[in-house]
Amino acid sequence: MGIEGVGARVARKEDKRFITGAGRYVDDMVVPGMKHAAFVRSPHAHAQIKKIDVKKAQAMPGVIGVLTGKELKADGIGNLICGWMIHSKDGSPMKMGAWSPLAFDRVRYVGDAVVIVVAETKGQARDAAEAVEITYKELKAVVDASKAMDKGAPQIHPEADNNLIFDWDIGNADETAAAFRKAAHVVKMDIINNRLVPNAMEPRAALGHYDKAEDHYTCWTTSQNPHVARLVMSAFYNVAPENKLRVIAPDVGGGFGSKIYIYPEEIVCLWASKKTGVPVKWVADRTESFLTDAHGRDHHTHAEMAFDSDHKILGLKVETKANLGAYMSLFSSATPTYLYATLLSGQYNIPAIHANVKAIYTNTAPVDAYRGAGRPEATFVMERMMETAARQFGVSPAELRRKNFITSFPHQTPVIMCYDAGDYAASLDAAMKASDYAGFAKRKAAAAKKGLLRGIGMSCYIEACGIAPSAAVGSLGAGVGLWESAEVRVNAVGTIEVLTGSHSHGQGHETTFAQLVNERFGVPLDSVSIVHGDTDKVQMGMGTYGSRSGAVGMSAIVKALDKVEAKAKKIAAHLLEADEGDIIIENGALKVAGTDKNVPWFQMALAAYTAHNLPGGMEPGLKETAFYDPSNFTFPAGCYICEVEVDPETGMTEIIQFVAADDFGNIINPMIVEGQVHGGLAQGIGQALLEGAHYDNGGQLLTASFMDYTMPRAGDLPSFKVSTSNTPCPGNPLGIKGCGEAGAIGSPPAVINAITDAIGSNDLAMPASPSTVWAAIRATTKH
Amino acid sequence: MSDVSLMVNGKRVSGAAEDRTLLVHFLRENLGLTGTHVGCDTSQCGACVVHVDGKAVKSCSMLAVQASGSTVVTIEGLANGADLHPVQAAFKEHHGLQCGFCTPGMIMTATDMINRHPEGLDEATVRTELEGNICRCTGYHNIVKAILAASKTMSKGSKGKARQAA
Numbered sequence: 001m002g003i004e005g006v007g008a009r010v011a012r013k014e015d016k017r018f019i020t021g022a023g024r025y026v027d028d029m030v031v032p033g034m035k036h037a038a039f040v041r042s043p044h045a046h047a048q049i050k051k052i053d054v055k056k057a058q059a060m061p062g063v064i065g066v067l068t069g070k071e072l073k074a075d076g077i078g079n080l081i082c083g084w085m086i087h088s089k090d091g092s093p094m095k096m097g098a099w100s101p102l103a104f105d106r107v108r109y110v111g112d113a114v115v116i117v118v119a120e121t122k123g124q125a126r127d128a129a130e131a132v133e134i135t136y137k138e139l140k141a142v143v144d145a146s147k148a149m150d151k152g153a154p155q156i157h158p159e160a161d162n163n164l165i166f167d168w169d170i171g172n173a174d175e176t177a178a179a180f181r182k183a184a185h186v187v188k189m190d191i192i193n194n195r196l197v198p199n200a201m202e203p204r205a206a207l208g209h210y211d212k213a214e215d216h217y218t219c220w221t222t223s224q225n226p227h228v229a230r231l232v233m234s235a236f237y238n239v240a241p242e243n244k245l246r247v248i249a250p251d252v253g254g255g256f257g258s259k260i261y262i263y264p265e266e267i268v269c270l271w272a273s274k275k276t277g278v279p280v281k282w283v284a285d286r287t288e289s290f291l292t293d294a295h296g297r298d299h300h301t302h303a304e305m306a307f308d309s310d311h312k313i314l315g316l317k318v319e320t321k322a323n324l325g326a327y328m329s330l331f332s333s334a335t336p337t338y339l340y341a342t343l344l345s346g347q348y349n350i351p352a353i354h355a356n357v358k359a360i361y362t363n364t365a366p367v368d369a370y371r372g373a374g375r376p377e378a379t380f381v382m383e384r385m386m387e388t389a390a391r392q393f394g395v396s397p398a399e400l401r402r403k404n405f406i407t408s409f410p411h412q413t414p415v416i417m418c419y420d421a422g423d424y425a426a427s428l429d430a431a432m433k434a435s436d437y438a439g440f441a442k443r444k445a446a447a448a449k450k451g452l453l454r455g456i457g458m459s460c461y462i463e464a465c466g467i468a469p470s471a472a473v474g475s476l477g478a479g480v481g482l483w484e485s486a487e488v489r490v491n492a493v494g495t496i497e498v499l500t501g502s503h504s505h506g507q508g509h510e511t512t513f514a515q516l517v518n519e520r521f522g523v524p525l526d527s528v529s530i531v532h533g534d535t536d537k538v539q540m541g542m543g544t545y546g547s548r549s550g551a552v553g554m555s556a557i558v559k560a561l562d563k564v565e566a567k568a569k570k571i572a573a574h575l576l577e578a579d580e581g582d583i584i585i586e587n588g589a590l591k592v593a594g595t596d597k598n599v600p601w602f603q604m605a606l607a608a609y610t611a612h613n614l615p616g617g618m619e620p621g622l623k624e625t626a627f628y629d630p631s632n633f634t635f636p637a638g639c640y641i642c643e644v645e646v647d648p649e650t651g652m653t654e655i656i657q658f659v660a661a662d663d664f665g666n667i668i669n670p671m672i673v674e675g676q677v678h679g680g681l682a683q684g685i686g687q688a689l690l691e692g693a694h695y696d697n698g699g700q701l702l703t704a705s706f707m708d709y710t711m712p713r714a715g716d717l718p719s720f721k722v723s724t725s726n727t728p729c730p731g732n733p734l735g736i737k738g739c740g741e742a743g744a745i746g747s748p749p750a751v752i753n754a755i756t757d758a759i760g761s762n763d764l765a766m767p768a769s770p771s772t773v774w775a776a777i778r779a780t781t782k783h
Numbered sequence: 784m785s786d787v788s789l790m791v792n793g794k795r796v797s798g799a800a801e802d803r804t805l806l807v808h809f810l811r812e813n814l815g816l817t818g819t820h821v822g823c824d825t826s827q828c829g830a831c832v833v834h835v836d837g838k839a840v841k842s843c844s845m846l847a848v849q850a851s852g853s854t855v856v857t858i859e860g861l862a863n864g865a866d867l868h869p870v871q872a873a874f875k876e877h878h879g880l881q882c883g884f885c886t887p888g889m890i891m892t893a894t895d896m897i898n899r900h901p902e903g904l905d906e907a908t909v910r911t912e913l914e915g916n917i918c919r920c921t922g923y924h925n926i927v928k929a930i931l932a933a934s935k936t937m938s939k940g941s942k943g944k945a946r947q948a949a
Contacts, residue, residue, distance in 0.1 A: 011875050012878065014883075018880055018887075019874050019875055019883075019886060020818070020861075020862055021817070021819070021857065021858035022818065022859075023884075023886075025884065027811075027817075027820075027821070030815075123801065200919055201917065201918065201919050201920075202822065203821075203822065251883065253883065253885075254882040254919050254920055283821075285823075285824045286822065286823040286824045287824055506920045507881070508881070672878065674878075675881060675921060675925060678922035678923075678924040678925065679920045679921050679922045681922050683919070705823070705824065705825045706823050706827035706917065707827060711827075711917050713913065713914055714909070714910040714913035714916075714918075714926070715910045715911050715913070717910075717924075719906065
């Protein structure tokens with residue numbers, strides 16, 4: 001490892017522009033002639049559109065165009081789709097309702113887009129939007145997935161009887177039933193995973209520009225995967241063929257999953273630009289983001305776990321109702337199925353598992369992947385169950401887990417996944433040591449003297465990253481392949497550009513990806529540029545989500561570097577009149593091993609482009625492309641321990657310490673990995689203590705601003721104690737597992753296990769707000 | 784429309800703005816200073832913090848016309864030429880930013896915080912005083928570290944080197 005190579009704690013290259021105010025986000029983009037859009041959105045959760053009158057709005061100052069869904073449909077713009085096909089257990093395909101980018105006959109959630117207004121200024125667009133007169137006939141709404149299938153519940157889409165999208169099974173029901181018949185103990189729980197709003201700090205935005213002379217569209221958008229955006233807008237939404245549509249995702253201010261999906265606004269801004277003849281920019285305000293960004297989680301689960309008399313797990317039964325909201329977002333069907341139920345074996349040997357998932361429409365914002373996507377829900381079920389079992393059996397939570405850990409690899413679970421490598425006891429030991437678990441009883445006694453309830457809780461999570469291989473996900477219903485591409489261009493003076501299909505929106509790719517190049521060729525980081533986020537520059541890519549950019553994106557770069565290295569060595573061998581196999585790359589030069597004969601890297605590059613003296617038959621130039629399709633998922637895992645103090649008078653919880661011991665495989669930049677863990681922990685702790693999206697029964701979102709939805713602030717969180725251990729992933733050339741989501745996956749059960757330990761009640765909903773905790777304490781002490 | 788005239792990052796600027804124009808929009812749209820960001824509609828997130836007459840102010844909570852006659856420093860005006868302000872340098876060194884969207888507001892808030900506490904800062908104070916700035920990426924861990932480090936640097940008599948925010 002050099003000072004800028006793999007494993008080095010290198011400060012980020014991209015920081016300079018962000019700390020000086022020179023970042024370039026979509027809202028910072030200005031195109032000549034650009035005008036501004038505002039959307040008229042449904043104020044009702046469920047209603048028929050009887051009439052749309054745009055006359056007054058059209059006459060408002062500065063208004064350029066007021067466009068409706070009927071015009072959009074007449075122009076052939078297609079409905080939004082979900083790109084992952086799930087089949088119900090009876091073999092029938094999922095029931096996808098129509099989602100028009102602008103609603104024209106019916107609205108299905110508060111925030112559903114109905115009309116776009118384009119005007120000279122943002123203020124004028126908003127003023128005119130208020131002047132659009134829409135007559136609605138209100139319909140009954142349902143917001144709770146556990147009630148949406150009840151008799152008499154409103155029917156949201158004609159395609160989905162009883163609002164049931166699919167009724168899906170995984171595992172083996174008979175074997176699981178047999179396991180339960182042998183059980184000495186059965187632990188049962190009803191578990192709700194609370195609905196969350198991702199809230200990237202940069203609100204979503206889109207700038208659509210139709211160039212009439214070229215018959216070409218450009219879309220600047222806040223996307224985690226601009227190529228997928230182009231693919232979907234071209235293949236399904238009929239905006240424009242791919243060669244006439246350029247999608248650019250410049251600096252993007254956080255995503256957390258919510259910016260994976262293609263939303264109505266990008267499509268409508270592009271279409272409106274052609275209709276009005278001006279570039280059209282739309283930027284969400286925060287309440288619009290709350291209303292229309294894809295929400296996360298929202299599972300209702302009943303789980304039962306069977307144990308033998310020695311406390312070994314025999315089987316697991318899980319039934320989950322997943323609220324997918326009013327429309328199926330792009331990957332919404334994958335989250336509660338293949339990203340959730342396939343992780344229900346946790347870190348444990350479980351001989352038999354059966355899970356059933358019902359995905360259900362409600363009159364709420366669409367629900368899709370949010371940091372962790374299914375895996376936090378699975379971890380919450382497993383780790384609440386294990387803690388509850390330990391309490392029920394009167395045994396140590398750590399030892400119950402340890403007794404059931406998977407210890408040999410590869411390990412095939414009953415729910416598809418084949419874990420490739422891990423050492424779960426190592427993470428458990430590291431976390432217990434770092435938290436001084438052994439000394440907890442003393443600390444609890446000391447807290448009790450102050451009148452405070454001290455509790456400790458753990459969570460041993462496993463997750464799956466880098467969803468792959470493409471053929472396997474295709475067989476499971478994915479509409480896309482989940483490979484990644486890279487192109488390495490060595491310039492004539494030896495500097496290097498790496499074009500990647502991954503997209504950085506905070507992950508630091510411009511630094512870590514460059515570290516790979518430095519490690520391989522010794523070229524300084526400053527001479528390596530990472531190019532991403534533009535479909536005109538990078539040919540194709542699948543973007544960044546699911547902690548895939550290390551394991552998949554960087555592996556693609558490695559494959560391209562292999563090809564560059566092979567050609568560079570051929571050139572050097574030719575120049576040095578040596579054998580190709582004797583060439584090594586060291587300190588920025590290609591050398592004949594064991595001699596002082598060498599050619600500097602830049603001279604080799606120049607030779608590739610002057611082409612005056614290349615090996616016979618070799619093409620000039622030095623540029624290589626690779627597409628990398630992994631052989632398996634990767635399986636990061638770890639142990640988190642949370643220690644809390646609860647004030648019984650107020651129900652206020654304070655996190656005293658939070659310890660994270662993760663196994664991410666090999667690490668490129670520890671500083672960036674730690675940052676990813678910190679951020680994930682904050683979101684997971686936010687879910688456990690503070691955050692919750694609440695609709696009233698009529699479908700109005702009650703938590704639609706930062707005044708109503710509690711985002712974690714600095715004062716809500718402690719400094720974290722994080723560490724990593726390493727069992728390299730055997731499935732990719734770098735041995736990387738991925739680190740982007742672990743914090744959000746592993747932390748909620750640790751927090752809730754700690755609070756329930758403190759208060760002596762095992763029944764506690766998230767978010768564990770002071771009033772919820774106080775009520776739980778009262779319930780245990782009064783009865 | 785009203786005339787707005789103010790000093791921004793050491794330069795006198797003026798322009799006409801609708802009476803309802805917020806200072807943040809005036810900075811971004813009229814002056815092209817897009818480093819100041821808008822992350823919410825309710826003055827909660829702090830992405831738009833700038834310094835007005837030496838104090839940290841959420842520029843979404845002030846009309847442009849109200850700021851007329853004031854001296855404003857934005858994130859673009861914090862560094863001394865090519866030399867980063869110590870708070871900017873500390874955010875980079877300690878990985879106090881990821882997506883960068885909240886960062887300008889964080890840095891402007893932190894600079895003001897450090898200036899108001901020449902006696903130095905502790906973690907609890909930093910966390911309490913960051914109440915008005917939301918970050919979704921970092922979990923604040925490294926932001927707190929960066930501010931504490933910058934506070935130390937700035938109190939070490941490096942005043943001559945580091946240009947204090949106006």
